[in-house]
Amino acid sequence: MAINWFPGHMVKTRREIKENLKLVDAVIEIRDARIVKSSSNPEIEELCGTKPRLILLNKSDLSETGITKEWIKELSKDNIKAIEANSLTGTGLKNIKPELNLLLKEKLERLKNKGVVNLTIRAMVVGIPNVGKSSFINKMAQNSIAKVGDRPGVTKNKQWIKTKMGIELLDTPGILWPKFDDEAALNLAFTGAIKDEIMDTEELALKLVETLQNLYPNELMERYKLTDLSDSSLENLDNIALKRGCIMSKNAIDYNRIAAILLDEFRAGKISKISLERPY
Structure with a gap:
């Protein structure tokens, strides 16, 4: 990204x-x-x-x-x-x-x-x-x-x-720098420093699930009432969507809707107090 x-x-x-x-x-x-x-x-x-x-x-x-x-x-x-x-x-x-x-x-x-x-x-x-x-x-x-x-x-x-x-x-106006590495780009996008309009929010939500299942697995499960987590971030995202009722016709996952929910709740601190970076 x-x-x-x-x-x-x-x-x-x-x-x-x-x-x-x-x-x-x-x-x-x-x-x-x-x-x-x-x-x-x-x-x-x-x-x-x-x-x-x-x-x-x-x-x-x-x-x-x-x-x-x-x-x-x-x-x-x-x-x-x-x-x-x-x-x-x-x-x-x-x-x-x-x-x-x-x-x-x-x-x-x-x-x-x-x-x-x-x-x-x-x-x-x-x-x-x-x-x-x-x-x-x-x-x-x-x-x-x-x-x-x-x-x-x-x-x-x-x-x-x-x-x-x-x-x-x-x-002074907010100033970004010309290019980002992948990790910085994702973190900035997760927190909304980069506008969602230029992002693929569905892919971004999937990356956020991947990050949280590694750093804050218990908080992720508790927030979305999951009994366990898969190694697959896509499967976890699907399960979160099912828990939140983000389903379209023929049982298709509404990825656009669950992406918006997940990003909004992360940015509002509803999942947990989260630090994506450590000094060590």
Whole structure:
């Protein structure tokens, strides 16, 4: 399931990220806690360079808690910190300011020695599509998107978003990279980061069953009331379809319908808390 999907606006976004880095103190990178590796654009790390970066593992309510905490340990280093969060409920967002203060400790101390107090931290928000950037920004802005006026050194009409944390956010469109390997493509498609319209959702659902029967067999059986699992993902998908009544005339399986059900329930966290990638 190789995918080559790189709309023109993403080329523009990549250029804008590079140009705007000089305007911010840090970068907040949003990732999906279920697919921490696949939802990381390798170009972001290259573009950000040594700029302090806070990695927000969003949708952590849908991921396996222990594995998410292992990812946090794996990702955190000198100029990078990782935290878990849920942008819809706001869980974990209170940790953003303290973590940014730690990342920017030396800079903030230098400014304090110069008499600068109550400094507003500027941060650029980056991430691939559908990882929850809009939900994050709306929650941080208390659901009231507000522009910060033009300032010296800031391109005219550039929108800065105020928050009550003493942080101003600069949003960027979601950016994917030109080509994906098979595993990353599947994980992105499973979680909806790649639009279903360009996918074969029936094949995607079959691949999801194959993945879940390997990683979360008990949760898959419990959700769809299966007594056991076959080694064949197609047979398992058929049994799930039968349990959900996805049958057409002459007892044919309605694969389009069961694919939609399976993908929707996975994305909503109804099957279980699932982490498709581990740091080890």
